[in-house]
Amino acid sequence: MEIALIHSYKGGSGKTTFxxxxxxxxxxxxxxxxxxxxxxxxxxxxxxxxxxxxxFFNDYLNGRMKFEDVIYTxxxxxxxxxxxxxxxxxxxxxxxxxxxxxxxxxxxxxxxxKKTDYDIVIFDLAPGISFFTLTILTxxxxxxxxxxxxxxxxxxxxxxxxxxxxxxxxxxxxxxHVIFNxxxxxxxxxxxxxxxxxxxxxxxxxxLSFENIPYDPQTAYLAAINQAQLPETNSSFIKIxxxxxxxx
Ligand SMILES: Nc1ncnc2c1ncn2[C@@H]1O[C@H](COP(=O)(O)OP(=O)(O)O)[C@@H](O)[C@H]1O
Ligand SMILES: [Mg+2]
Numbered sequence: 001m002e003i004a005l006i007h008s009y010k011g012g013s014g015k016t017t018f019x020x021x022x023x024x025x026x027x028x029x030x031x032x033x034x035x036x037x038x039x040x041x042x043x044x045x046x047x048x049x050x051x052x053x054x055x056f057f058n059d060y061l062n063g064r065m066k067f068e069d070v071i072y073t074x075x076x077x078x079x080x081x082x083x084x085x086x087x088x089x090x091x092x093x094x095x096x097x098x099x100x101x102x103x104x105x106x107x108x109x110x111x112x113x114k115k116t117d118y119d120i121v122i123f124d125l126a127p128g129i130s131f132f133t134l135t136i137l138t139x140x141x142x143x144x145x146x147x148x149x150x151x152x153x154x155x156x157x158x159x160x161x162x163x164x165x166x167x168x169x170x171x172x173x174x175x176x177h178v179i180f181n182x183x184x185x186x187x188x189x190x191x192x193x194x195x196x197x198x199x200x201x202x203x204x205x206x207x208l209s210f211e212n213i214p215y216d217p218q219t220a221y222l223a224a225i226n227q228a229q230l231p232e233t234n235s236s237f238i239k240i241x242x243x244x245x246x247x248x
Contacts, residue, residue, distance in 0.1 A: 001113065001114065001116070001118055001119060001120070001121065002119065002120050002121070002141045002142060003113070003121050003123070003136075003140045003141050003142070004022075004120060004121070004122050004123070004140070004141065004142045004143070004144065005122075005123045005125055005133075005136060005137065005140045005142070005143045005144070006018055006019045006022075006122065006123065006124050006125060006143075006144050006146065007125045007127070007133060007143060007144070007145055007146070007160075008127045008145060008146040008147065008148075008153070008157075009127060009128060009145075009147070009152075009153055009156030009157050009159070009160055010127055010128075010148065010152065010153050011041065011127040012148070013127070013146045013147065013148045013153060013181055013182070014146050014148070014181035014182060014213070015038075015124055015125065015146050016038075016043055016044075016047075016124055016228060017181075017219065017223070017228055017230075017236070018144065018146055018179070018181065018213075018240060019034060019122055019124035020034070020047065020124075020228040020229055021229065021230055021236070021237055021240050022122060022144075022240060022244060023079045023122055024077075024078065024079065024229060025237075025240060025241050025244055026079075026119075026120055026122075026244060026248065027078035027079040028078070030119035030120050031079075031117060031118050031119045031120075032078070032079035032080070032118065032119065032120050032121075032122065033071065033079065033080045033081075033082070033116070033118045033120070033121045033122070034079055034080070034081050034082070034124065035057060035081075035082040035121065035122065035123050035124065036057065036081075036082065036083055036084040036124050037057065037084060037123050037124060037125050037126065037132060037136070038084060038124060038125060038126040038127075039058070039084050039092070039094050039095065039126060040126050041126070042083070042084040042085065042086045044081065044083045044084065044124075045083055045086055046226060047226065047227075047228045047229075048072075048074070048077070048081065052086075053072060053083045055069065055070050055072075055083075056070065056082075056083050056084060056085040057070055057082045057083065057084050057085070058084065058085040058089070058092050058094060059085075060082075061092075061093055061094050061105060061109075062092060062093055067109075067112035067113075067115075067116075068116075070082050080118075093105070094132055096131075097131055099131065102131050102132070102134075102135040105135070106135045106136070106138065106139060109139070110139045123136055123140075129160070129163075129164055134164070137164075137165070137168045137172075137174065138168065138172060140168070140172075140174050141174065141175060142174065142175040142176070142177070142247075143165065143168075143174050143175070143176050143177070145157055145160070145165070145176070145177070145178050145179065146179050146181050147178060147179065147180050147181065148180070148181060148182050149180050149182070149183050149184070149189055149192070149193060154196050157178070157200075158199075158200070161200070161203070161204055166204070169204075169206055170206075175208050176206065176207050176208055177207075177208055177209045177210075177211065177243075177247070178197075178200060178209070178210045178211070179210075179211045179212075179213060179243070180193055180210070180211070180213070181212075181213045182214075182215045183212045183213065183214050183215055184214075184215045185214055185215070190212075193212065197210045209243075209246070209247075211239070211243045212239075213236055213239045213240065214235060214236070214239065216234065216235045216236045218230075218234055218235075218236075219235075222234075
């Protein structure tokens with residue numbers, strides 16, 4: 001079983017779009033579980049159902065339910081899904097900074113994941129630094145950092161590399177991929193990305209790959225009508241499929 005994390009410094013970079021389409025692409029040949037863990041800004045409930053789910057990852061993390069009981073399986077979707085609760089409950093453990101609890105949770109989650117027969121478990125994480133992400137990073141096999149081609153996102157990703165990812169990559173051997181997303185088709189942007197990639201490569205030689213996903217108006221339009229699952233002809237979808245084919 002592989003644990004793959006989708007993360008970014010800033011929100012709105014395309015994590016959920018990447019996670020949902022990666023889950024669907026990989027589920028053609030593998031058993032996939034997609035877990036929403038953006039507890040501050042959950043969006044899966046909107047994407048998948050007219051009727052809201054009423055069982056959440058929060059219920060498992062707070063000890064109210066067993067792991068297998070928070071997994072949703074749908075006839076028309078090839079992968080399984082776990083939803084994050086849209087309701088903010090301040091007493092939820094996931095919103096705390098109790099290091100001890102996070103470590104116990106991690107060990108329990110890891111052992112529960114190992115008992116399943118999923119080939120790949122994809123975590124759609126909240127952006128930025130949090131105890132949850134830090135904890136999950138210690139059991140991850142692979143991390144996709146989604147970066148928008150703007151200065152703040154690039155600097156933020158460098159900051160994550162220096163202060164957050166670096167230890168995991170060095171000591172835990174997490175395989176790490178940088179994906180620039182929503183890249184406008186404009187030559188100066190591509191030159192800038194080349195410079196950024198050069199900076200990252202020379203500072204962090206263990207970064208495994210760098211990819212670009214172009215800005216695609218259809219992808220943006222489909223999001224506007226509440227559709228994250230992209231058609232097979234969509235250019236973002238094709239790019240995500242190509243890059244996953246190289247890795248898996
Ligand atoms: N390659 C792309 N081209 C155009 N729009 C994109 C692309 N990737 C993502 N988007 C749009 O950007 C917005 C944010 O994406 P989302 O996946 O929700 O980001 P996050 O989960 O990181 O907050 C959505 O409206 C989405 O459709
Ligand atoms: Mg998201």
